[in-house]
Amino acid sequence: MRQGSSDLSLALRIAALTVIFVLLQISVVSGVSVFGVSADITPLLVAFVGLSCGSVTGAVTGFAVGLALDLSLVQTLGLTSLLYTLIGYWAGRVREVRDPQAALAPLLVGTAAAAISLFGYAVMEFLLGVDAPVSLDLLRQILIGVALDAILALPVWFVVRRTLEGALPDDPRRRRRRRAYTTGGLSPLSKP
Amino acid sequence: MHDKSVRRRRAVLALLVVLSLLLLTAYFGESSEGGLHSVQQGFLTVVTPIENGASKALKPVRNLLNWFSETLHAKSQRDALLSQTERLRHQLVNNEAEKRGYKELLALFHLDQLGVSDYRPVTADVIVKTPNIWYQTVSIDAGSSSGIQVNDPVINGEGLVGKVQTVASDGAIVELITNPSMGVSARVGTSNATGVVQPKVGEPASLILQYLPAGAQANQGEYVVTSGTVAPPDYSLYPAGLIIGQVTATGEEGGYPVVDVHPTVNLHALDTVQVLTAPPGSRPAQLGRLLQSLPANGHSAGPEQLASTGGG
Numbered sequence: 001m002r003q004g005s006s007d008l009s010l011a012l013r014i015a016a017l018t019v020i021f022v023l024l025q026i027s028v029v030s031g032v033s034v035f036g037v038s039a040d041i042t043p044l045l046v047a048f049v050g051l052s053c054g055s056v057t058g059a060v061t062g063f064a065v066g067l068a069l070d071l072s073l074v075q076t077l078g079l080t081s082l083l084y085t086l087i088g089y090w091a092g093r094v095r096e097v098r099d100p101q102a103a104l105a106p107l108l109v110g111t112a113a114a115a116i117s118l119f120g121y122a123v124m125e126f127l128l129g130v131d132a133p134v135s136l137d138l139l140r141q142i143l144i145g146v147a148l149d150a151i152l153a154l155p156v157w158f159v160v161r162r163t164l165e166g167a168l169p170d171d172p173r174r175r176r177r178r179r180a181y182t183t184g185g186l187s188p189l190s191k192p
Numbered sequence: 193m194h195d196k197s198v199r200r201r202r203a204v205l206a207l208l209v210v211l212s213l214l215l216l217t218a219y220f221g222e223s224s225e226g227g228l229h230s231v232q233q234g235f236l237t238v239v240t241p242i243e244n245g246a247s248k249a250l251k252p253v254r255n256l257l258n259w260f261s262e263t264l265h266a267k268s269q270r271d272a273l274l275s276q277t278e279r280l281r282h283q284l285v286n287n288e289a290e291k292r293g294y295k296e297l298l299a300l301f302h303l304d305q306l307g308v309s310d311y312r313p314v315t316a317d318v319i320v321k322t323p324n325i326w327y328q329t330v331s332i333d334a335g336s337s338s339g340i341q342v343n344d345p346v347i348n349g350e351g352l353v354g355k356v357q358t359v360a361s362d363g364a365i366v367e368l369i370t371n372p373s374m375g376v377s378a379r380v381g382t383s384n385a386t387g388v389v390q391p392k393v394g395e396p397a398s399l400i401l402q403y404l405p406a407g408a409q410a411n412q413g414e415y416v417v418t419s420g421t422v423a424p425p426d427y428s429l430y431p432a433g434l435i436i437g438q439v440t441a442t443g444e445e446g447g448y449p450v451v452d453v454h455p456t457v458n459l460h461a462l463d464t465v466q467v468l469t470a471p472p473g474s475r476p477a478q479l480g481r482l483l484q485s486l487p488a489n490g491h492s493a494g495p496e497q498l499a500s501t502g503g504g
Binding site for chain 2: 023024026027028030031032033034036038055056059060062063066070071072073074075076077078079081082085086089128137138
């Protein structure tokens, strides 16, 4: 019963984050350009949901965010969903396999997610026949986009983490602490 | 237990990937009136008011962030504008004399093309910009309820912005001139040679004027304007004389001139635009109908196949 309500709470929080981030992206972030390029906070959201909740939740969130973007921006339907599904799944697997604890781990995951998103989009567009082969200018724009997302990664991580806190089913940090206490010798209570 | 969770995880991933690929395939396979396109259009109708509200509410935040970004470029822009003003002042004096003679000739030979005055401009605010460099579109807060139709030209004070791609009742998607699918019939300055302006391949923010006749001249700094003719692959009818951009470089490809063009409109800072709608019975509307009635293969004949002068 308690598990069910926790799942529902997590789903509602992720849905709220999705709506807010998509609106924020299309209403504010994409309207601000630095060196002719705008940042994109939506792959960061997907990656951080995956990093916090695991691969299945990350993939589902990625699909939903991608679909919302493709529908509201009248883009090729399914393209962003496909990319974001893979990003969410990958970030979730990073959590499940490596369980990164370093403070800069979200920065690396966010930057990688932005790079996958921008380069992945480029590859998909080439495959779909858009007449825009690789050029230095295009590469420059992609690299600036990745750099902007890297700058925004930690603030976005903070927002996502704070919103999901309390509804996460199995927080890796809690798990690690619990493991430390139960293996003995590290508990403050055992100190003389 | 572990195997079950691995199977579940992989099944979810496979399901979502297959679903995305199905959507992608179906979307590409259907026409623009197909089911998925209609769903997209319906979604646009529903979310446009929400996007509009969010865009207006968050405008101060956007402006503040843009202020920082624009300040970085202000100094270099000022120097460029000062030298441009000086050059234009000289040009203006020369042009005034030429303009008088030109108008007289046009009236004499009944060659006046469609002007902006033939259209009914609808002013709209830009509420959404696409977040990636592949889709060069913006959403505006006016749609079919204001008389806007697909392919209507879109301008602002600086020149040609693009054309209407998709229309909902209270909103529309505008395709910018830098979108890969665009092509605008244009000429350089006062010359009669007509070519097609298209986005430069591999440089999403630049344009290129090609298909000019051999021997056509273009000088750096000259303005490129719409010619008032219909050019493939873009079949919308733009009024003649709208500024598209300035010549930045010239070259040759297979003996034909190729001109690099920098758009005059700052496409990253669009706030308000005007859609040139064609009221029923007006000349642009008649030309639009004539254009639609042309056979599809007739469009590939050349950039000057349907001069707007011929429709009136």
